[in-house]
Amino acid sequence: MSTLQPGVASVSSRALGVLLDSWRASSGPGYLALAERIRLLVLDGRLPVGTRLPSERELAAHLGVSRTTVAASYAALRDGGHLVSVRGSGSVVRLPARVTLPRPESTEGLLDLTKATLPAVEGVAEAAVLAAGRLGAYLETSGYDLVGRPVLREVIAERYRRRGLETHPDQILVTVGAQHAIALLARVLVSRGDRAVVEAPGYPHAFEALRLAGARLAPVSVTVDDGWDESSLLQTLRRTSPPVAYLMPDFHNPTGATMPADQRRRVLEAAAAEGTVVIADETMAELVIDEGAAGPGPMASYGPAVLIGSAGKSLWGGLRIGWIRAERPLVERLVRARSAGDLGTPVLEQLLTAELLGDFDRIKEERRLQLRRGRDRLVTGLREAFPSWTVPSPSGGLTTWAGLGAPVSSQLALAARREGLLLAAGPVFGVDGAFERFLRIPFSYPDADTDRTVEALARAWDRLGTVASPQAPLLASVV
Ligand SMILES: Cc1ncc(COP(=O)(O)O)c(C=O)c1O
Missing domain, CATH: 3.90.1150.10 (Aspartate Aminotransferase, domain 1)
Incomplete structure (x- = not known):
């Protein structure tokens, strides 16, 4: 089945049919239901702006509706600014200059x-005052850097050691949030046309970052009850020998599944045999709710894996601090590649994060x-x-x-x-x-x-x- 990817300029009737699925079930006239559904796909980003829709005739034949229905839907989408007719290119998806969502019936905001x-943890403002007090020592410097301040790298390394994984501060690269870490790794490890194993369902912005780096995604199923489809994961690794596999082994977003220790070992062994770098996004790992529910420790304790962490969930998203834990040669490659995208992480947020991580328990x-x-x-x-x-x-x-x-x-x-x-x-x-x-x-x-x-x-x-x-x-x- 063809999938929609940025850079793919058109969507087939078949692929659009899959995305539309049960559009008919909406109440009201059929053409409006179809238009509403396409509009939602555009708003959700599942039909990327610039995508050419199938011709009215093709889509009508595929959906088993009259051409008039599709024509009326496209007209409604054009009226709302979600579709534009381009001579020679058919009907192309776009967003109105200002996206206007349907007005909520309540008077409250959305x-x-x-x-x-999550809101910030208690103590962020106090830690900010302490961090500001330490800022004097940095004011003679540029105030940003590509690898992270030693004080924060040491505190992060110490957290890994406390989770049972020996870590040197040189193995830590501080980023602007975990999303930046994913994008930087994708840019460095993926070449155009490469496969990348991902979870389905999974974290959509990781999909975007991998696709932007040129990856073709190879999804592997995760469910609430059974976790990872291990045989499919191992087979996909063996069949596609991807340069990267992006996984969330702890409190997987969105299913909440956690990968058991033995499975971690088997997955990392299969990945290593293919030369696949496993990127384990541990953004959620420390958000343990029930006694004894913590995962079995960092993925890199079970075999070679690059780890991603974030202060965004446990401390506060507003800090925009994340990090990568990797072997030194990869950290050096990432640092060299980084300047093309950003010039470093601000120092004040790093000092503030270091303060807070000191009080992590x-x-x-x-x-x-x-x-x-x-x-x-x-x-x-x-x-x-x-x-x-x-x-x-x-x-x-x-x-x-x-x-x-x-x-x-x-x-x-x-x-x-x-x-x-x-x-x-x-x-x-x-x-x-x-x-x-x-x-x-x-x-x-x-x-x-x-x-x-x-x-x-x-x-x-x-x-x-x-x-x-x-x-x-x-x-x-x-x-
Ligand atoms: C699995 C996962 N990874 C990464 C991120 C991005 O985190 P950050 O805010 O640190 O960029 C999120 C945010 O929701 C996430 O759910």
């Missing part, structure tokens, strides 16, 4: 649940209590409101990957916008439009927002009406 983030406990409260409130609320859903209660991380029982995630996300909620529909976490039966919902927000989420989802679900009936057609839940 609650943005597309981000699974207290912070972990604060996060644990906060996340346990949020998770229990959300999971209980959802289970009560939606008895037909499957709502997992993950033992760490920030989100639950709810099973809706029907392939209606995009429609639900669209209906939820009208109720004041911004949600990323399930397919955002896949590489080719699957996961319509799932919705990722964060539990990292204050109680009032969690309650509002459940209430607004209940109203949105009611709007879908019969769509959510158990008779709705089944869609393969994984790619």
Whole structure:
């Protein structure tokens, strides 16, 4: 099946049909339902701006509708600024100059649940004062650097040592958040046309970074109950010998799965045999909620792996501090390549992060209590409101990957916008439009927002009406 990738200028009827899936189930006229669905795909980034849609005739034939229906849909999209007719190129997707989302019916602002983030931990302001006090020693310097201040690299190395992994500060490269770390690694390790193994569902901005570096993604399934499809993962590694595999072994985003120790060993052994660099994104690893639920320790304790960490979830996203732990030669390559994209991490944020990491045991406990409260409130609320859903209660991380029982995630996300909620529909976490039966919902927000989420989802679900009936057609839940 063809997938949509940036740089691919057109989408076939077949590929668009997969993305559209159950568009017909929307209430109202068929042409509007089709237009709404395409518009959501554009807003979600699943139909990248600049993509040429199939001709009206082709799409009508593929969907089994009249050409008039497709023509009316395209006209509605053109009216809304989501489609433009280009002479010689057909109908091309675009975003209106200013994206106007449907106005929520409530007068409150939209609650943005597309981000699974936490407010700052206690003590950030106090740590900032301490960090500012130390700034004098750096004011004679440029104030930014490509590799990270020694004080922070040492504190990060010490955290790995405390998790049982011997680490020298020279093995640490401080980045501008974990996303920057992923993009930098992708740029250095991937060449155009290379395969990259990823998880499906998985973290969409990692997909984007790998694709931007030229990678063709090879997805491997992860589920809430069974974790990684190990035989498929090992086979994909052997079949494609990819230069990189990007995995989230601890509290995987979005399923919450954690990879057992033995599996880590087998995966790393298979990857090493193919010369594949395993990038283990441990952004969520320290967000342990239940006693004894922590993963079995850093991935690099089980074989060769490059680790990514972040202060963004455990401390505060506003710090924009992440890091890479790798062997020295790779750290040196990354430092040499870095200047093309950015010139370094600011010193004040590094000093502030070093202050906070010194107090990490207290912070972990604060996060644990906060996340346990949020998770229990959300999971209980959802289970009560939606008895037909499957709502997992993950033992760490920030989100639950709810099973809706029907392939209606995009429609639900669209209906939820009208109720004041911004949600990323399930397919955002896949590489080719699957996961319509799932919705990722964060539990990292204050109680009032969690309650509002459940209430607004209940109203949105009611709007879908019969769509959510158990008779709705089944869609393969994984790619
Ligand atoms: C798995 C994963 N990796 C990386 C990131 C990016 O983290 P940062 O804010 O440090 O750039 C996120 C953010 O949501 C994430 O979920």
